[in-house]
Amino acid sequence: MDVNPVILAIPVFFILIGLEIAYGYFKDRKIYRLNDAVTNISCGIVEQLTGVFAKVFTVAAYAFIYENFRIFTLEDTWYWIVICFIGVDFFYYWAHRMSHEVNLFWLGHVVHHQSEDYNLSVALRQSTFQKMFTFYFYFPMALVGFKTEWFLMMGAFNLLYQFWIHTEVIKRLPAWYEYLFNTPSHHRVHHGRNPKYIDKNHAGTLMIWDRMFGTFQKEEETPTYGITRPTNSWNPVTANVQPFVRLWKELKIVPGALNKLRFTFATPGWYPEEMGGFKEPQEVDRSVYQKYEINISNGLNFYLFFQYLFILGFVALFLFNLTKFDIGIQFLIAAAFIYSVGSLGTVFDNRAYGLKMEFLRFFICSGLSFGLYYFGLLPLWIPMAVVVISAISMTILLRLNFHEIKEA
Numbered sequence: 001m002d003v004n005p006v007i008l009a010i011p012v013f014f015i016l017i018g019l020e021i022a023y024g025y026f027k028d029r030k031i032y033r034l035n036d037a038v039t040n041i042s043c044g045i046v047e048q049l050t051g052v053f054a055k056v057f058t059v060a061a062y063a064f065i066y067e068n069f070r071i072f073t074l075e076d077t078w079y080w081i082v083i084c085f086i087g088v089d090f091f092y093y094w095a096h097r098m099s100h101e102v103n104l105f106w107l108g109h110v111v112h113h114q115s116e117d118y119n120l121s122v123a124l125r126q127s128t129f130q131k132m133f134t135f136y137f138y139f140p141m142a143l144v145g146f147k148t149e150w151f152l153m154m155g156a157f158n159l160l161y162q163f164w165i166h167t168e169v170i171k172r173l174p175a176w177y178e179y180l181f182n183t184p185s186h187h188r189v190h191h192g193r194n195p196k197y198i199d200k201n202h203a204g205t206l207m208i209w210d211r212m213f214g215t216f217q218k219e220e221e222t223p224t225y226g227i228t229r230p231t232n233s234w235n236p237v238t239a240n241v242q243p244f245v246r247l248w249k250e251l252k253i254v255p256g257a258l259n260k261l262r263f264t265f266a267t268p269g270w271y272p273e274e275m276g277g278f279k280e281p282q283e284v285d286r287s288v289y290q291k292y293e294i295n296i297s298n299g300l301n302f303y304l305f306f307q308y309l310f311i312l313g314f315v316a317l318f319l320f321n322l323t324k325f326d327i328g329i330q331f332l333i334a335a336a337f338i339y340s341v342g343s344l345g346t347v348f349d350n351r352a353y354g355l356k357m358e359f360l361r362f363f364i365c366s367g368l369s370f371g372l373y374y375f376g377l378l379p380l381w382i383p384m385a386v387v388v389i390s391a392i393s394m395t396i397l398l399r400l401n402f403h404e405i406k407e408a
Contacts, residue, residue: 005156007048007319013163017120023169031168034301035234035294035348037121038308042236042341043111044124045315049334051131052322058135062151065142072145081154084146086206088154091141093209095134097202101267107243108133114239116226116291118191123166128240158204162187182207185219192223195281224284232292235345237338294350299400303393304344310389311340317382325377336368358397362390 017037024031074080099109111127141151164170165187173183182203190201200217203210210216229246231239247264254263259272269279315337322330343361347354369383 040121040125047126063148070145074145084150085154092204095137114231123163234348237342
């Protein structure tokens with residue numbers, strides 16, 4: 001497939017997010033926080049950009065197994081495609097479940113669970129590294145003979161299905177549907193950090209796998225969302241890197257090479273007996289629990305909001321025109337975008353160096369865009385637009401009150 005269906009669905013995603021925001025406004029419910037929502041979307045941007053390069057290994061590995069080691073050659077018939085969908089969903093369940101039950105694999109999935117809100121933007125909060133930990137779970141399908149094109153199409157459908165279940169607006173659906181399929185109610189449980197909800201409801205589309213393998217949990221009390229060790233940052237780069245840093249620090253204090261190996265592949269919470277043994281997740285005390293929040297001026301919030309809109313537009317333009325650039329240029333552009341969302345995250349986090357990072361971002365993006373124009377890779381309007389936006393943004397930043405950032 002030359003065009004990623006997830007990329008094509010981006011406009012639909014944002015229309016639905018807009019409708020959810022409007023619903024919250026008219027119902028006087030605070031469903032979204034600006035800093036959380038844009039961080040979720042930024043994580044999705046980073047995942048899509050890095051996925052351009054990750055597929056060289058993940059999709060190519062599946063195709064290699066299929067082309068060289070498949071046992072059968074399956075015909076292009078509707079029933080094989082349906083079976084392919086069921087197979088993708090089945091192996092997704094196990095890949096997803098192991099991403100929760102193995103410390104090392106959790107590094108590739110934890111980003112998706114970091115948000116302490118639950119809305120449609122959370123569906124876009126994807127990890128940069130998850131595919132690198134789970135792509136081989138689907139190799140049995142390649143061995144059986146399911147074509148790479150089928151696998152990609154069914155995998156995209158599985159992912160697209162899961163977008164709409166990230167909402168609190170939809171409470172319960174008819175009983176038969178709740179029994180067979182994943183729903184907002186089931187997936188709210190999955191995102192809960194309450195001990196009874198942790199590591200439950202791993203399904204992608206079909207809920208039957210959780211029921212069959214003992215990981216189903218019905219929604220009872222309203223979940224408290226997030227992870228047991230909050231990220232406490234609005235920076236999407238920090239969100240992806242912090243779990244690796246934490247694991248490394250813990251490995252250094254775990255005694256003995258064998259224990260370090262066991263800890264790497266143990267379930268989160270496992271520690272050797274000399275460190276106190278398994279640490280059970282704690283109940284959330286709602287009377288004292290507070291979501292992570294950093295207060296900045298309204299002016300900065302407006303500035304950040306419009307900067308994210310510009311970045312999102314340019315990222316979409318890049319992804320839709322990806323094949324026009326060779327891999328080296330793709331890497332440079334992707335790196336500039338990742339730096340950009342990381343820079344804006346530092347401002348949301350009220351970091352003292354946020355202003356310097358923002359000014360450096362303007363020079364990087366302007367220089368890169370004019371360089372690409374010089375080599376005939378961009379039309380003139382793009383670098384001109386980048387320069388105009390950068391100049392206006394720098395002027396606004398200089399006029400805003402930055403004492404919050406400077407004193408952070």
